[in-house]
Amino acid sequence: MFKGKLGIIDLSKNKVTIKKTPESLKKLFFGGRGLNSYYLYKMIKPGIDPFSPENVLIFGTGFLTGTLVPNSSRFNVSAKSPETGILGDSNCGGYFAAEMRYAGFDRLIIYGKAKKPCYLYVTDNKIEIKDAGDYWGMDTTDVQQILRKDLGHVEVACCGMAGENLVRFACVRTGVKNAAGRCGLGAVMGSKHLKAIAVKGTQGIQIKHPEEMLETVEQLKEYIMNSKITSILGSVGTPLLYEVSNTLGAIRTKNSQLNAWSESLNAEEIEKHVEKMISCSSCIVHCRHRNMLGGEGPEYTAVGLLGANLGIEDPAEVIELNNVCNELGLDISSSGTILAWAFELYEKGIIDKKFTEEELGFGNFELAKKLLYKISRREGFGDILAESTKNIVRFGEKSKDYLIAVKGLPQSDPHDCRYIKAFALGIATSSRGADHLRSRPTLEIFLRLPQEVKDRIYGKGVPNDPTSYTAKEKTVYFSDNIFAVIDNLGICKFICHGFNSPHFVDYTWMKKLIHCASGWTVKEKDLEDVGKRVIDIERMFNNREGISRKDDTLPKRYFDDPMPLNLSKGHHIDRKEFDKLLTRYYKIRGWTNDGQVKKERVIELEALV
Amino acid sequence: MKYLYVYPEKCTGCRECSIACSLNKFGECNPKKAAITIVRDEFNRYEFPILCFQCEDPVCLKFCHQNAYQIKDGIVIRDKDKCIGCRLCATLCPYNAVTTIDDEIIKCDLCDGDPKCVKYCSTGAIQYLDETEELEKRRKNMAENFLEINKK
Numbered sequence: 096m097f098k099g100k101l102g103i104i105d106l107s108k109n110k111v112t113i114k115k116t117p118e119s120l121k122k123l124f125f126g127g128r129g130l131n132s133y134y135l136y137k138m139i140k141p142g143i144d145p146f147s148p149e150n151v152l153i154f155g156t157g158f159l160t161g162t163l164v165p166n167s168s169r170f171n172v173s174a175k176s177p178e179t180g181i182l183g184d185s186n187c188g189g190y191f192a193a194e195m196r197y198a199g200f201d202r203l204i205i206y207g208k209a210k211k212p213c214y215l216y217v218t219d220n221k222i223e224i225k226d227a228g229d230y231w232g233m234d235t236t237d238v239q240q241i242l243r244k245d246l247g248h249v250e251v252a253c254c255g256m257a258g259e260n261l262v263r264f265a266c267v268r269t270g271v272k273n274a275a276g277r278c279g280l281g282a283v284m285g286s287k288h289l290k291a292i293a294v295k296g297t298q299g300i301q302i303k304h305p306e307e308m309l310e311t312v313e314q315l316k317e318y319i320m321n322s323k324i325t326s327i328l329g330s331v332g333t334p335l336l337y338e339v340s341n342t343l344g345a346i347r348t349k350n351s352q353l354n355a356w357s358e359s360l361n362a363e364e365i366e367k368h369v370e371k372m373i374s375c376s377s378c379i380v381h382c383r384h385r386n387m388l389g390g391e392g393p394e395y396t397a398v399g400l401l402g403a404n405l406g407i408e409d410p411a412e413v414i415e416l417n418n419v420c421n422e423l424g425l426d427i428s429s430s431g432t433i434l435a436w437a438f439e440l441y442e443k444g445i446i447d448k449k450f451t452e453e454e455l456g457f458g459n460f461e462l463a464k465k466l467l468y469k470i471s472r473r474e475g476f477g478d479i480l481a482e483s484t485k486n487i488v489r490f491g492e493k494s495k496d497y498l499i500a501v502k503g504l505p506q507s508d509p510h511d512c513r514y515i516k517a518f519a520l521g522i523a524t525s526s527r528g529a530d531h532l533r534s535r536p537t538l539e540i541f542l543r544l545p546q547e548v549k550d551r552i553y554g555k556g557v558p559n560d561p562t563s564y565t566a567k568e569k570t571v572y573f574s575d576n577i578f579a580v581i582d583n584l585g586i587c588k589f590i591c592h593g594f595n596s597p598h599f600v601d602y603t604w605m606k607k608l609i610h611c612a613s614g615w616t617v618k619e620k621d622l623e624d625v626g627k628r629v630i631d632i633e634r635m636f637n638n639r640e641g642i643s644r645k646d647d648t649l650p651k652r653y654f655d656d657p658m659p660l661n662l663s664k665g666h667h668i669d670r671k672e673f674d675k676l677l678t679r680y681y682k683i684r685g686w687t688n689d690g691q692v693k694k695e696r697v698i699e700l701e702a703l704v
Numbered sequence: 705m706k707y708l709y710v711y712p713e714k715c716t717g718c719r720e721c722s723i724a725c726s727l728n729k730f731g732e733c734n735p736k737k738a739a740i741t742i743v744r745d746e747f748n749r750y751e752f753p754i755l756c757f758q759c760e761d762p763v764c765l766k767f768c769h770q771n772a773y774q775i776k777d778g779i780v781i782r783d784k785d786k787c788i789g790c791r792l793c794a795t796l797c798p799y800n801a802v803t804t805i806d807d808e809i810i811k812c813d814l815c816d817g818d819p820k821c822v823k824y825c826s827t828g829a830i831q832y833l834d835e836t837e838e839l840e841k842r843r844k845n846m847a848e849n850f851l852e853i854n855k856k
Contacts, residue, residue, distance in 0.1 A: 162733040163723045163824065197734060240747050271746045297805060299734025305727050312724075313823065320826060373751065374718035379826035381716040385749060 096301050096613045097121075099156075099201035102222045104215065106287055107148055107207030111222045116201060122615075123703060126201060127157035128184060128582035129629040131173035132526075133704060134204060135182065136632050141639045145177035145279075146261060146286040148208040154195070154252065154292065155202040157585015161193035161300055161376065163312050164608050165319060166587035168193055168375035172252075176278035177286070178263040178429065178483050179503035179528050182636045185266075185280055186532065186582055187252075188375035189273030191294065194250035198296025209288040214253075216246065217294040227290040231259065234422045235268040242293050253291035254281035255424020257471040261285050262481040264429030264505070265471075268421065272383070272391035273375065276426040277507060278527055279483070308611035315604060316379055324596050325380055328589060329372060332382040333395035334362040337509070339540060340399070344661025345511040348403040349457050350435035351499055351652050354511045355660040356403035364410045365398065380589050390418030399509020400431025405438070406457030419464055423471035430470070432505030433480055434463055439497050446490050451476050496651045502642065504528025506650070508535065513653050514663035515539045517567040520676055523647045524571065526633035532588060533578060536570040537595050548597050564672045568680040576626030580605060583625060630684070632700060635692050644690040647677055705778045706834050708812070708819060710753045715829035717744040717751035721821035728820045729810065737805050739812035740821045740830070753830055755821070756780070756801040756812035764793035764802060764811065782811045 103112040116130070124130040131153045143149045152174040159167045170192035176183025195203075199220040209224070212231035216223045230238045235255040242251050250269065257265035258281030265281030266274040275281075284290070302308050319325055327335055338361045340346045348356045358364075368388060374381040385391055388411065393401070397417040398410075407413055420427045440446045441455035448454070452475050455462065469477025479486060484503045487495045499506045501522055506512075508531035512519040521534035538544055538552070539561045549557050553573050556566040574593055581591040584605060588594045592601035600608075602619035609615055634642075649668055657667045678688065686692055725738035735742070740755040762780045765773035772786035773793070782793070787809060794802035794809060803810040812819075814832075822832045831838075 163720065163727050165720075193735075197736070236747060243747075297734075297736050299726060299730065299732030299737055301732050302727060305731040309724065309727060309820070316824065316826065370749075371713075372716060373746070374716035376718060377720055377723060378716070378718045379720065381718065381827065383716075385746075391746070 096303055098199065098301060099196060100199055100220065102200050102203045102217070104203060104205045104222065104224065105207045106205060106209040106213065106224065106289065109209070109224055111224065113220070113222070120704065121158070123625070123628060125158040125580075125583040125625060127155055127160070127169065127585050128171040128173070128186060129579060129625065130202065130583070131155040131171050131184065132182065132629055132633045132636065135173055135175070136636045137704070138204070138206070139175055139636075143175065145175045145180065145183070145283060148206065148287070150175050150206070150283055150286070152205045152280065152283050152287065152289075153202065154205075156192045156196050158583060159608060159612055160585030161196040162302065162612060163308055163377065164586060164612070165312065165316055165377060165379045166375070166590050167377045167585050169582070169585045169587055170195070171582060172267050172275035172280045174280055174283045176280070176504075176527065177261070177282050178279040181502060181528070181640050181642055182526050182633050183278030183280055183283070184527055185275035185277040187267070187269065187273055187275040188378070188587060189250070189269040190376045191250040191252045191269040191273075192585065193376040194294045194296055196296070196300055197298055198294050199298050203292065205287065205289065208286065212288045212290050214242075214289065214291040214293060217292060219296055219298055230290050232256065235424045236271070236422060238291055239270075242291060246293055247295060249293040249295045251291050251293045254284040254289075255422065255471065257424040258282050258285035259290070260471065260473045260481070262425065262470055262473065263483040263485065264426040264433070265424050266426045268424055270391075272421045274421070274426070276428060277530060278504065279426070281424050302612055303614035304611045311607050311611050315600070315608075319379060319590055319599060322596055322598060328382045328595070329380050331362040331366055332372065332384055334360075334365045334393065334398050336395040337398045338362060340510050342661070343514060343540070344658060344663040345514050346399055346403045347499065347506070347509050347511045349406050350404065350439040350497060351511055351650070352439065353660060354513075354658045354663060357408040359408045360398050360402045360410055360413060365393065365414070368410060368414055375587070378587065380587070382589065386414050386418070388414050388418055390414070390421055392421070393417040396507060396509055397427045397431075400428055400435075401463070403509065404431045404435040405463050407460055407463070408458075409460070412460040416460070416463055416467065419467050423467060425467060425471060428507035429483055429505040430467060432499055433483055434466060436498050437480060440490060440494055443497070445494050445497070450479055450489075499529070499650045499652070501525070501529035501649065502646050504530060507531055511658065511663075512649070513658050513668055514666045515561040516564050516668070516676065517561070517570045519649055519653060519668050519673065520567055520571045520680060521574070523649050523677070524680060526630065526637060534571050534574040536574045536593065538593060538597060539570065544597060552593055552597060562666060564669075564676045568676060568683050571680060572683050575630055576623055577602070579626040579629040580622050583629065584608070628700065631692050631696060634686065635697055635700065638691050642690070644677070644688070647690055649673070706817070706832055707758055708755055708814070708822070709831050709833050709838055710755065711829050711831070712752045714827045715742065715751040715753055716827055717742055717746075718826070720824040720826065721753065721830055724820040724824040728815065730808075737803070737808065737810065739803060739810045741803065754799065754801055755830070757799065758812070758814070763796045763798060767792055767796055779814050780811070781813055782809065
């Protein structure tokens with residue numbers, strides 16, 4: 096279990112060092128996102144340019160990644176984000192992370208900048224920096240296929256043309272559609288002249304108690320497979336969520352001018368374009384669509400943000416835009432949000448043809464497709480859009496009022512957060528900006544959830560009314576913590592307690608799985624502490640970059656424009672109530688009223704590590 | 705007699721079968737060190753399990769100079785002590801179902817009637833079934849498909 100190595104790669108000096116991760120560090124963070132965030136805090140000097148050689152790019156697998164543990168395919172890519180200037184981090188599935196562990200590595204830390212385009216070739220206990228001259232300029236599928244032709248069956252994480260061209264929302268891609276999508280980490284690869292990491296390994300992950308793992312996983316598998324949500328996710332995948340949000344009137348539509356859109360994008364319509372459902376490594380849910388248009392997906396995010404948010408109704412067109420983003424190496428969440436923002440700004444006359452070169456408007460598939468391509472190549476208006484939310488400076492202060500982003504990160508969840516107050520608090524406080532996968536307490540949507548179940552999960556006093564602000568800091572606090580731990584372990588959130596189901600992998604299951612794999616005895620409380628530690632160290636990183644209470648806010652529209660349609664009609668976020676909610680959240684986190692991690696805690700954490 | 709049957713159309717490529725096999729046999733998680741292999745290529749869009757069919761006249765047994773293979777209750781078993789590790793069985797197997805890695809030769813033994821690959825498969829892509837019953841089922845499906853096509 097603990098043979099996994101840490102590869103440190105200095106691209107400026109063309110030097111590779113191989114080390115071990117101290118066991119004490121693993122006990123504090125386990126792995127994955129948590130350990131990545133620790134290294135970012137330790138290694139990155141505040142104020143550096145994310146595109147400078149000083150930025151540190153980390154590929155970190157989870158503690159249980161690549162094992163028999165269900166859905167243990169995940170890894171995190173982390174660096175200072177060029178899109179936001181704060182902590183950048185993105186979690187990803189597929190086959191890359193498991194293969195990296197089979198090659199003997201838990202984590203790769205990359206800094207500096209290569210003189211010429213390069214890629215890393217990682218094989219059993221060995222890392223080589225190789226020339227990528229032949230691969231530079233390729234889109235994401237081409238480079239992966241040619242690397243397989245040249246090296247055999249490698250698993251690859253790469254950036255596309257968008258990453259090479261420093262598009263601030265370029266993703267890191269592996270396989271046909273798995274992406275560490277958020278925060279522009281593909282552009283960090285591009286800035287380092289790093290086209291790809293190809294891994295191929297033959298070593299196993301030694302398990303401390305093999306029989307115990309076989310037994311525990313058998314029980315866990317049965318438990319998960321018997322849940323209704325598992326079979327639904329396994330047959331239609333995340334597009335299922337579209338209808339749920341849409342019925343409520345909480346699908347971001349045309350840059351949140353509207354909050355509901357066409358039923359033509361419901362899961363049953365998407366399903367007609369799906370050939371087969373497939374899995375990531377070790378996954379028993381299999382929510383990935385192999386679509387009939389030559390790619391994989393779409394996820395709910397794509398359906399919402401490349402569909403409703405762009406005013407597009409035809410599922411085939413949405414799937415094609417999804418495939419295009421994947422090919423070019425663009426983050427779908429940012430792409431859909433930034434395009435919609437530009438369309439509304441044009442309609443409102445805040446920007447004109449001086450910038451855009453042509454007429455912009457919603458519901459125009461060809462226009463959206465062309466702009467995505469131009470963004471990836473940084474051509475014309477695409478060169479401007481590639482700057483993401485930084486365009487506020489270019490487009491003028493007024494443009495900010497229409498931007499659906501927090502801390503410079505466009506919102507990923509297609510869910511309009513004006514109705515469900517816990518979702519709003521979640522995206523306002525998430526450590527990477529407006530992102531739902533840090534804390535989305537999805538259970539808030541399940542209005543019929545018995546109160547005692549809610550009490551058991553979140554603690555007493557959380558009302559079953561999603562529009563109430565009362566005690567919602569508790570749901571976000573709980574979810575933030577447990578999602579951080581599941582990210583550390585390398586397990587997909589789909590089987591995490593409290594994400595889509597009030598059941599699934601909770602701290603007790605985690606405790607058992609950790610014991611099988613490593614022999615470590617940990618308590619539920621220890622695991623919750625690990626989660627809190629991750630949230631605090633990420634906040635420390637952001638505090639150091641100047642983040643405070645003023646930044647934990649929401650898009651103006653969420654405060655000031657009541658939702659126009661369906662069940663959620665009339666709802667918006669009340670500034671005063673939100674402010675009080677934020678104060679309560681800081682209190683439960685133990686942060687200062689200004690949203691700073693307290694000095695004692697900073698000293699404590701710095702001493703621990 | 706019960707054997708392993710494969711339904712590639714149900715395989716999602718996750719490799720829980722191979723990982724369970726390696727964990728059971730070697731105490732480690734390693735899909736490349738298993739008696740069952742999933743060949744998968746997301747770009748060419750397929751997932752395909754490869755495993756031992758327990759042939760009645762097995763090539764692995766026939767060409768083994770050391771007589772390391774024997775058939776016991778319909779299962780082709782390799783005797784580790786007799787094996788000299790020449791890997792001829794793996795080379796000759798028409799289905800490439802014998803794995804060689806790290807000085808190990810791995811040949812499916814159906815886990816004493818409780819195949820782990822089947823147990824950890826979540827979609828029924830690998831099933832452990834009675835040959836007569838399975839054949840009856842497959843024939844019936846085929847007949848129905850044929851009649852369906854004939855109608856058109």
